[in-house]
Structure formats: structure tokens, C-alpha cells
Amino acid sequence: MKHSIKKISTLVIIAFMTFSFTSIAQNKEQIKTENSNVIWKGYKVTGSHQGTIDIKSGYLDFKDGNLVGGEFTIDMSSISNTDLEGEYKGKLEGHLKSDDFFGVEKFPTASLVFTKVTSTGKNSYEVTGKITIKAKTETIKFNLSVYGNKASASLKIDRSKFDVRYGSTSFFDDLKDKAIYDDFDLVVDLEF
Template sequence: MKKTIKNLAILVLAVVVTSAFTNYKGEKKQVKVDHSKVVWKGYKVLGSHEGTVQLKSGILEFDKEKLTGGEFVIDMTSLVSTDLEGSDSKAKLEGHLKSDDFFGVEKYPTSSLVFTKVKASGKNAYDVTGDLTIKGKTHAVTFTMSIYGSKANAALKIDRTKFDIQYGSPNFFDNLKDKAIYDEFDIVVDLEF
């Protein structure tokens, strides 16, 4: 009997120690890609262009109500311009953005974002660091994400030159004058899960 109680105590201790050092992953919530929106905006000396790109998949991880992680795949082939509706310039811009000068979607049809660190910064806000992969190159990005019920939003500023997208950059080409395209572009994300 003493031996049985001792073995049971050792087993309980082993379970407690193991669970204390095991990472709790919590609940994974699928992002409803058809109800979510990703808007991009790029800037040049003489103006800007904007459009959308679709999520292929997305997951947000929670421990109870607290955001703990996330992972997204972006369908780069879905990239479209929304500021040039109904014009020949629209097809030309979209084709150029999908070419090797920019996102090279034939070779790199998807991009991804994997959260590596999430820290609460307010009641519904989180400071997020993640690994962003575009054109096979991965760099860390930081941004704030807000969560309200089953919705989340975030805004990211991305330096395209880190991902080998140098076309029209005044940091790589001289004498561009009014044809220069700024290195940073914006992404605004509205998610439903």
C-alpha cells in the first residue's frame, strides 16, 4: 500500500512538473478569409496607388480571451488595384506589381506572416512582432493589433527594399526625380474570426 501511494505521488508530481513546462497553445481560431480584408497603399512622388490582396488562410491563437499568436498566408496572385477602376492603367499597374520588378507572383504566389511575440499593451490592444516573408525573404515586423469580440484590425508599414523590391527606389537608383517610388508601403488589415 505504501509503495502504491508513493508511486501515485511520483506520477502526480511528474504530471504537474511536465504540465508546468509544457507550452499551452490555447485555442486556435480560423480567420474567415471571405469576410476579412487586406488593403495596401503604396506611395510615389506624384501620388499613390491602393488596392487589396486576399488572405489564403489565417489563424489567431488565444489563451482564454488573450491573444497569444497568429499565422497568415497571403495570396499574392489576388493583388489588385482599386484606385484605377475601369481604366487600362489598372491592368498595367497590376501586371507590373505582379512582375519580378515587384512581387514576382509567378515564382512567389504566396507571402506569409507568423507571429513570434505578442504582448498586451492595453485593454484590447497587443504589440505584435512577426516574421514576414515576401519573395522568399523573411524579416521581422512590429505592429499593434486590436481585438474586439470576433474582429481584429492592424496597420503595418513595410519597407519593400528588405524583400528585394528595389524598382523605382531613390535609395538604389539615381535621377528618378518625379518617377521615384517610396520604399515603405502600408497594409491595413480587418479580420473576422
């Protein structure tokens, strides 16, 4: 009996020491906002426009080298257009920031929080997240790739789900060639 207690005690001590010194490597990698970029592209019946928007803050969460989470805040006041110049560029940027579109004065940030990350292959993940624009939150799914200290993703967002109504055929009839499609794209390149 005394010998059995010693064996059990020894096993408990070894197990305790093993678990104490074996840690699961989990780290939160802060996004280098100055080296990262987000390009938006919106579409209308007569063409398209594109530009950039800044990441205010964000991180990707890794566990044993695999992506497990992430969270981002977007600075909506940074919306800029890159395909127009002069007066037309300023008018479009002002309109996008107005209440007709993103109401930047009232809603200065948008956010994305990863809720589920599934590996789909080497360096590739399917991400499910909650995206919040104009205080409305929707679920979104997209693919994200990670290579070294860089990550990239493409997202398609339906603006009508966030009460961005201007020129939307989801809310207005008879827009003809003034219609602006509900879906817009974001192409994201991150460095961390």
C-alpha cells in the same frame, strides 16, 4: 508514519485530479477569409495608389482569452488596384505582379508568423513577427486590436528589404518624379 503516508497520498491524488480537470483554455481561431480584407497603399513622388490583396489562410491563437500567436498566408496573385479603371488598372496590377515588383509567378504567397505577442492594454497587443516576401524574411512590429470576433492592424513595410527595387531611391539615383517610396502600408481587418 502510516497516517503521514495517507495524508501525502490524499494530497497527491487531489493535486492530480485538480490538474487533470483544470485546463488552460487555448484555441486557434481560423480566419474567415471571405469576411476579412487587406488594403495596401503605396506612395510615389507624384501621388499614391491603393488596392486589396487576399488572405489565403490564417489563424489567431488565444490562451485564456488573450492573443498569444498567429500565422497568415497571403495570396500574392490576388493583388488588385482600386483607384484606377480600365487599361491603367490592368497595367498597374500586371506591373505589381511582375518581377519588377513582387514576382508573383515565382513567389505566389507571402507569409506572416507571430513570434511574440505582448498585451498593451485591454484588447490591444504589440506583435513581433517574421514576414516573408519574395523568399526574404524580416522582423516586423505592429499593433493589433481584438474586439469580439474581429481584429485589426496597420503595418508599414519597407519593400527594399524584400528586394522589390523598381523605382526605389534605395537602389537607383536620378529618379526624380519617377521615384516610388520604399514604405507601403497594409490595413488589415480580420474576422474569425
